[in-house]
Amino acid sequence: MFSRKLLIFVGLALFIAINFIVITMSSKESLPVNSIERVFISITSPFQLAVTKTIYFTQNVWDTYFIAVLAVKENIELKKQLGKAIEIKNRCEELELENIRLKKFVNFTGLVSDTYVAAQIIARDPSPWFKTIMIDKGAKDDVLKGSPVLVSEGIVGQIIEVAKNYSRVLLITDRNSAVDALVQNSRVRGIVKGNNEDNCSFVYALRKDEVRQGETIISSGLDQVFPKGLKIGRILKVTKVHSQLFQDISIETSVDFDKIEEVLVFKNGKLTKGIR
Known part of the structure; x- marks a missing residue:
């Protein structure tokens, strides 16, 4: 009795081998396409299409995840920069208001001779x-x-x-x-x-x-x-x-x-x- 894992492994190896043979044979333009090759192609094409789509899907998911991670990091950094900018803006506004008040004091004390x-x-x-x-x-x-x-x-x-x-x-x-x-x-x-x-x-x-x-x-x-x-x-x-x-x-x-x-x-x- 073969174990379930061994059967899966053998099936996967066989599938990869068949794909490799088909791809190799189809890449040689000099070789004619006989009935056996056509049978192989008919059998393996759906599997190849499924594998290709799976690879593309996995790649797209990975790219999307990677971009999302970068976007989150960039968003956090932008929020920090925005917070610093708002803090600087508030300080500038407060200094401007204080400057206006002090200017009033200077103008007021300049009109009288008292200390x-x-x-x-x-x-x-x-x-x-x-x-x-x-x-x-x-x-x-x-x-x-x-x-x-x-x-x-x-x-x-x-x-x-x-x-x-x-x-x-x-x-x-x-x-x-x-x-x-x-x-x-x-x-x-x-x-x-x-x-x-x-x-x-x-x-x-x-x-x-x-x-x-x-x-x-x-x-x-x-x-x-x-x-x-x-x-x-x-x-x-x-x-x-x-x-x-x-x-x-x-x-x-x-x-x-x-x-x-x-x-x-x-x-x-x-x-x-x-x-x-």
């Missing part, structure tokens, strides 16, 4: 009862308690605590903040008070004074803290009640406190006064 120190905001008070920020400049940078803090758009607040390398700033939107101010056009005086919200109030403006919506509020300089003429905000709403001596005026601050990242700290000690 400022630039600082970055490193923390914000998460509590809803206080409106303060922390900056990365302190006593070693000549920052003093009571120093005003500004940006090119206007007043930010006042230094209330100073450490060696850091300081805390009370924003003008805090309910404990007060800035002596006036209406830029009419020169009506009042006090800008924070209310722990995004907007502030302009209080102590007499009911008889003419104050209009849209007018600009600036610092008066009379509190000896903030220099005169710094922008604070714009009047949003004016309410006059006949039974009240003063008007109810709400203002929109010129500074967007949610977006500022750098500030300027006034270092002139003559105009510095601590909060009591």
Whole structure:
């Protein structure tokens, strides 16, 4: 009894031998094609066609697999390059925005003769009862308690605590903040008070004074803290009640406190006064 594997091996060898003989004989044009050769050709041709198609199919599958592997590797590499390009693009955009902000600071400080120190905001008070920020400049940078803090758009607040390398700033939107101010056009005086919200109030403006919506509020300089003429905000709403001596005026601050990242700290000690 021959084993199954041996039969398969013998059959495969016989098949290859027959194919070889047929191919060899058919390649010789001088030899005539007799009936036996025609029988061989008739028998082996289907097998040859099947073998040829199998070889072509296997080759196509291998080529496709090889191309797919290369495509996957190339895709991974392209994704890495795209990620690096996006990172570089984001850095460039961030540097451009920072450059714009610094240019505003340079133009702003160039218009006045006072001395400022630039600082970055490193923390914000998460509590809803206080409106303060922390900056990365302190006593070693000549920052003093009571120093005003500004940006090119206007007043930010006042230094209330100073450490060696850091300081805390009370924003003008805090309910404990007060800035002596006036209406830029009419020169009506009042006090800008924070209310722990995004907007502030302009209080102590007499009911008889003419104050209009849209007018600009600036610092008066009379509190000896903030220099005169710094922008604070714009009047949003004016309410006059006949039974009240003063008007109810709400203002929109010129500074967007949610977006500022750098500030300027006034270092002139003559105009510095601590909060009591």
